[in-house]
Amino acid sequence: MLVRRIARPLLASIFVTGGLNELRSVEGHASMASPIAEKTARALPGNLPTDPQQLVKIDAAVKVGAGTLLALSKFPRISSILLAGSLVPTTLAAHRFWEEKDANARLQQQAHFFKNLGLLGGLILAAVDTEGKPSVGWRARRAVHDLSDATKNVAEDAADATRRGAHAVRDVAPF
Numbered sequence: 001m002l003v004r005r006i007a008r009p010l011l012a013s014i015f016v017t018g019g020l021n022e023l024r025s026v027e028g029h030a031s032m033a034s035p036i037a038e039k040t041a042r043a044l045p046g047n048l049p050t051d052p053q054q055l056v057k058i059d060a061a062v063k064v065g066a067g068t069l070l071a072l073s074k075f076p077r078i079s080s081i082l083l084a085g086s087l088v089p090t091t092l093a094a095h096r097f098w099e100e101k102d103a104n105a106r107l108q109q110q111a112h113f114f115k116n117l118g119l120l121g122g123l124i125l126a127a128v129d130t131e132g133k134p135s136v137g138w139r140a141r142r143a144v145h146d147l148s149d150a151t152k153n154v155a156e157d158a159a160d161a162t163r164r165g166a167h168a169v170r171d172v173a174p175f
Contacts, residue, residue, distance in 0.1 A: 004073065004131070011122050012071035015083050018090075019063030022056055029056045029094075036093040062086045070126065080126035087123065091116040 022029045030037075030052035037052040049055060062082055070079040095116065097109035128135075134142070 001131070004076075004129070007122075008073055008076060008126065009071040011119070011126060012067040012079075012083075014119065015063040015067035015086075016071065019060040019067060022060035022063070026053050026056050026060075029060075033059075033089075033093045036089055040089070059086050059090065077127050077129070080123045084120055084123040084127065087116055087120055091120075 033056055034052045037050060037055050040050075044050065049058065063086055066079040066082040066086070069075050070083065091113060095109045095113040097106050097113050100106035100109050
């Protein structure tokens with residue numbers, strides 16, 4: 001559909017450009033990410049990366065890669081989920097408006113925070129967009145229903161065959 005062909009690249013553009021910008025300034029982004037990285041490092045299993053610069057590079061790669069895939073409408077649902085997963089920690093790291101003392105800076109960070117919430121809403125819509133095809137959940141429920149019907153039909157056929165067999169035996173029996 002034409003709307004998807006236009007909307008997906010528009011939505012993806014901020015992530016691709018943001019990811020490229022992160023790669024150009026890893027150190028600057030890592031300093032912003034550091035407080036969030038330290039908090040999440042304690043909650044993550046020990047073998048996952050916790051270095052803020054490494055996390056920024058991973059985040060940038062996700063944004064560029066998934067953003068490009070979304071813009072090209074390749075794996076749009078998975079790409080949207082990956083971008084949403086990247087957007088949440090980015091927003092919490094970079095736009096903590098509640099910590100700003102300066103009123104103008106607070107308003108600016110608040111605007112970015114809510115802009116990112118709007119982007120998250122768009123990503124959620126893109127993630128659930130089945131392009132008019134039945135969802136995986138619907139197909140799974142339908143398969144269970146069809147299997148249930150098939151099982152019921154087999155059971156009914158077996159009962160009918162048993163009854164017919166019993167009648168045949170009775171009709172042939174000498175007593």
